[in-house]
Amino acid sequence: MHTQTTIWLMAAALMMLGACGDAGDSADDDGNNGFVDNTPNNSANNDAVLEGPFESFAERPCPTDNILTADNFGAPFMANWCNGCHHSSLPAGTRAGAPIGVDFDTMDGIELYAEIIWLRTADQNEGMPPAGGPSDEERRMLGQWLACEFK
Numbered sequence: 001m002h003t004q005t006t007i008w009l010m011a012a013a014l015m016m017l018g019a020c021g022d023a024g025d026s027a028d029d030d031g032n033n034g035f036v037d038n039t040p041n042n043s044a045n046n047d048a049v050l051e052g053p054f055e056s057f058a059e060r061p062c063p064t065d066n067i068l069t070a071d072n073f074g075a076p077f078m079a080n081w082c083n084g085c086h087h088s089s090l091p092a093g094t095r096a097g098a099p100i101g102v103d104f105d106t107m108d109g110i111e112l113y114a115e116i117i118w119l120r121t122a123d124q125n126e127g128m129p130p131a132g133g134p135s136d137e138e139r140r141m142l143g144q145w146l147a148c149e150f151k
């Protein structure tokens with residue numbers, strides 16, 4: 001007898017939980033009835049959208065929550081990985097073959113080559129440095145920084 005009452009109470013409680021679940025649906029206030037919004041402005045889904053690979057620099061988005069700047073990322077990245085060959089103070093013969101004038105020690109120099117840098121180095125592109133080095137995460141951050149800084 002007692003056991004049966006408990007079961008009924010549990011059943012009633014489960015039904016109330018079910019009702020709460022329904023109420024939760026109508027409290028879904030993003031206007032999409034529970035469907036996932038994959039547009040880039042939906043910050044909850046930014047990670048999926050921003051994984052790439054991207055067809056081109058033009059298609060590489062800048063996430064709305066970007067915090068990468070020249071000071072905290074761009075300049076140190078270039079100093080670590082690129083300026084050993086691509087620096088305006090390096091004369092011919094000391095650049096390991098890096099073309100004269102292709103220098104990334106100034107923002108102007110980086111901006112001039114932003115799209116080509118992306119094609120050779122950022123996101124899924126691994127052409128530079130010639131011997132490799134930057135992690136996948138650093139390449140992704142470079143893609144993000146270039147997109148946010150120069151587009």
Ligand code: HEC
Pocket residue numbers: 078081082083084085086095096097098099102113116117120121128129130
């Ligand atoms: C060890 C020397 C060396 C380092 C370090 C290096 N590069 Fe290069 N880079 C070269 C050489 C050599 C070339 C010319 C041959 C070629 O294009 O592959 C070149 C060419 C380029 C070009 C093509 C320029 C053009 O006009 O087409 C870009 C862009 C570039 N590098 C970007 C970078 C970036 C970004 C980094 C750092 C992540 C980097 N490189 C690091 C040696 C280097």
